[in-house]
Amino acid sequence: MSEVQTGRPVRAGGPASAPGGVAAGVPAGWEAVIGLEVHVELSTASKMFCNCPTRFGAPPNSQVCPVCLGLPGVLPVPNRQAVELAVRAALALNCKVATYSKFDRKNYFYPDMPKNYQISQYDLPLATDGYLEVPEGEGSRRIRIRRLHLEEDTGKSMHAADDIVTARYSLLDFNRAGIPLVEIVSEPDIATPEQARLYLEKLKAIMQYCGVSDCRMEEGSLRCDINVSVRRPGGRAGTRTEVKNVNSFRAVERALTYEIARQVEVLEAGGEVEQETRHWDEGAGCTRTLRTKEYAHDYRYFPDPDLPPLVLDPAWIEEIRRSLPELPDARRERYVREMGLPPYDAGVITASRALAEFFEETVRAYPQPKTVSNWVMGEVRRYLNEHGLEPEQIPVRPADLADLLAMVERGTVNMRAARQVFTEMCESGRPPAEIVRERGLEQVSDESLIERAVDEAIAGNPAVVADYRKGKEKALGFLVGQVMKATRGRANPQVVNRLLRERLGPPGTG
Amino acid sequence: MSIAEVEHVAWLARLALTEEEKRVMAEQLGRILDYMEKLRELDTEEVPPTFHTLEGMRVPLRGDDPRPGLEREEALAAAPDRADDLFRVPRTGEAEGEGA
Ligand SMILES: [Zn+2]
Numbered sequence: 001m002s003e004v005q006t007g008r009p010v011r012a013g014g015p016a017s018a019p020g021g022v023a024a025g026v027p028a029g030w031e032a033v034i035g036l037e038v039h040v041e042l043s044t045a046s047k048m049f050c051n052c053p054t055r056f057g058a059p060p061n062s063q064v065c066p067v068c069l070g071l072p073g074v075l076p077v078p079n080r081q082a083v084e085l086a087v088r089a090a091l092a093l094n095c096k097v098a099t100y101s102k103f104d105r106k107n108y109f110y111p112d113m114p115k116n117y118q119i120s121q122y123d124l125p126l127a128t129d130g131y132l133e134v135p136e137g138e139g140s141r142r143i144r145i146r147r148l149h150l151e152e153d154t155g156k157s158m159h160a161a162d163d164i165v166t167a168r169y170s171l172l173d174f175n176r177a178g179i180p181l182v183e184i185v186s187e188p189d190i191a192t193p194e195q196a197r198l199y200l201e202k203l204k205a206i207m208q209y210c211g212v213s214d215c216r217m218e219e220g221s222l223r224c225d226i227n228v229s230v231r232r233p234g235g236r237a238g239t240r241t242e243v244k245n246v247n248s249f250r251a252v253e254r255a256l257t258y259e260i261a262r263q264v265e266v267l268e269a270g271g272e273v274e275q276e277t278r279h280w281d282e283g284a285g286c287t288r289t290l291r292t293k294e295y296a297h298d299y300r301y302f303p304d305p306d307l308p309p310l311v312l313d314p315a316w317i318e319e320i321r322r323s324l325p326e327l328p329d330a331r332r333e334r335y336v337r338e339m340g341l342p343p344y345d346a347g348v349i350t351a352s353r354a355l356a357e358f359f360e361e362t363v364r365a366y367p368q369p370k371t372v373s374n375w376v377m378g379e380v381r382r383y384l385n386e387h388g389l390e391p392e393q394i395p396v397r398p399a400d401l402a403d404l405l406a407m408v409e410r411g412t413v414n415m416r417a418a419r420q421v422f423t424e425m426c427e428s429g430r431p432p433a434e435i436v437r438e439r440g441l442e443q444v445s446d447e448s449l450i451e452r453a454v455d456e457a458i459a460g461n462p463a464v465v466a467d468y469r470k471g472k473e474k475a476l477g478f479l480v481g482q483v484m485k486a487t488r489g490r491a492n493p494q495v496v497n498r499l500l501r502e503r504l505g506p507p508g509t510g
Numbered sequence: 511m512s513i514a515e516v517e518h519v520a521w522l523a524r525l526a527l528t529e530e531e532k533r534v535m536a537e538q539l540g541r542i543l544d545y546m547e548k549l550r551e552l553d554t555e556e557v558p559p560t561f562h563t564l565e566g567m568r569v570p571l572r573g574d575d576p577r578p579g580l581e582r583e584e585a586l587a588a589a590p591d592r593a594d595d596l597f598r599v600p601r602t603g604e605a606e607g608e609g610a
Pocket residue numbers: 047050051052063064065066067068069178579
């Protein structure tokens with residue numbers, strides 16, 4: 001939470017815009033200072049301090065026990081796997097991992113924690129002083145990470161009435177209460193809404209690569225709170241506000257753009273920004289006051305007497321470090337260096353572990369990385385976008401895509417047919433050879449067949465032929481299209497082009 | 511300790527105190543704080559800080575083995591009130607999801 005301070009001075013990040021330039025989402029003449037607090041649910045099978053399962057989507061209150069319901073007389077016992085995943089996350093974010101940390105009680109009265117406190121880590125967190133790199137122009141920008149600590153998730157509260165303001169009761173599902181989380185707090189080194197999104201994308205990729213979390217924002221396994229203030233370039237940092245309820249990467253960018261503009265407007269009108277917590281209203285596209293400073297929380301943290309200190313063996317930490325997989329930055333560099341991919345493409349593919357794995361498996365079966373990359377960047381991503389799918393949900397087997405690419409290379413199908421086959425592969429899951437055979441999509445290179453279609457196209461379109469002969473090169477494209485149509489897209493386009501030119505002679509000779 | 515400080519601490523703990531109770535608490539809490547002040551007189555320059563009352567122990571870690579907990583009816587049996595399969599409690603005036 002924002003209330004957590006390690007007592008170290010907070011240095012603000014530098015300006016994002018090039019000198020004299022204007023960063024998108026930040027009004028001219030102003031700079032934004034942004035820090036993010038991200039909660040990431042760890043991919044464990046059981047909860048942080050009890051053995052309850054963590055399966056998402058279970059019926060309400062079906063994954064609870066005396067420990068996570070806060071019944072009297074129970075003792076929490078930490079999950080070793082949760083600690084290991086938190087250490088992995090910390091190491092992957094270049095943090096220093098503490099061999100001695102402790103659990104504290106954060107006391108509050110929301111009904112979403114039945115104990116009236118949440119077990120967290122306050123002044124001795126698991127890890128501190130990390131960073132990650134986000135792309136900036138041709139290079140990258142380092143965003144420092146202040147701390148990473150372990151805590152338990154809260155239950156989920158809903159309200160009986162539709163209106164959150166007038167509801168008199170909270171309805172509670174405690175399935176989520178006690179699921180292990182890491183909270184990752186950045187330094188305020190982020191200067192634009194776009195950088196905030198890039199930071200989150202990179203954080204998500206790193207968490208997925210090292211198997212710490214599936215980071216499904218729609219299931220709440222990655223959640224983000226924003227701290228933001230504005231200032232004049234080189235001036236003193238302004239009063240910051242905290243923005244909550246930001247539930248997608250796009251919402252982070254929108255909420256920040258809105259909140260920065262709001263603060264600038266207040267200041268330019270001679271007013272003062274109030275230190276407060278605000279709620280992002282996704283539907284209305286604005287932030288609203290949730291609580292002001294007078295109601296700011298005093299969580300009265302103290303060491304949890306039920307939990308002795310968390311003491312980690314340095315050898316275990318080193319063992320976890322050695323087991324870290326290749327992370328996104330290293331993989332991107334390898335794709336550029338060893339496979340010759342353009343840096344942009346390598347960046348896009350490695351931004352998702354699932355996409356990168358799909359790419360590599362396809363390359364193993366069809367060792368032409370650039371061709372595979374073009375397909376992944378093009379057709380694969382297009383299909384995912386059009387159907388609102390995540391890279392984890394690519395409906396095609398890498399070996400099947402490799403087969404299709406080999407068929408293109410051999411000339412069995414042309415590019416146009418290949419795209420059609422790919423779409424069908426996505427929809428039916430069938431191998432490409434079967435689809436090509438069944439649909440009769442084999443490329444026709446037999447000149448006598450194509451010749452007939454070429455002659456028909458010329459005979460049937462005298463006006464277009466006349467245009468071409470007058471020098472309108474574009475008219476040829478129309479005729480190629482007619483031939484492709486007549487052959488149901490199967491004609492070899494090179495052969496079509498050559499035959500048409502042979503028949504028509506050079507353009508402008510008419 | 512001042513009455514105002516007692517009132518603040520009581521509010522944080524959601525305790526309603528009578529004027530008499532506030533006076534008693536101010537006196538008792540004040541004595542505890544005075545004792546802390548007395549301890550402060552000691553020179554602790556060379557003494558490593560104690561972060562935890564269980565210093566010297568280390569928390570045991572358990573395996574990540576999911577096991578069923580309570581049956582839902584059993585869990586909800588202790589609820590003050592319920593709505594279908596959910597616990598129902600008076601709301602505290604904070605928006606949804608404010609806890610974490
Ligand atoms: Zn439990």
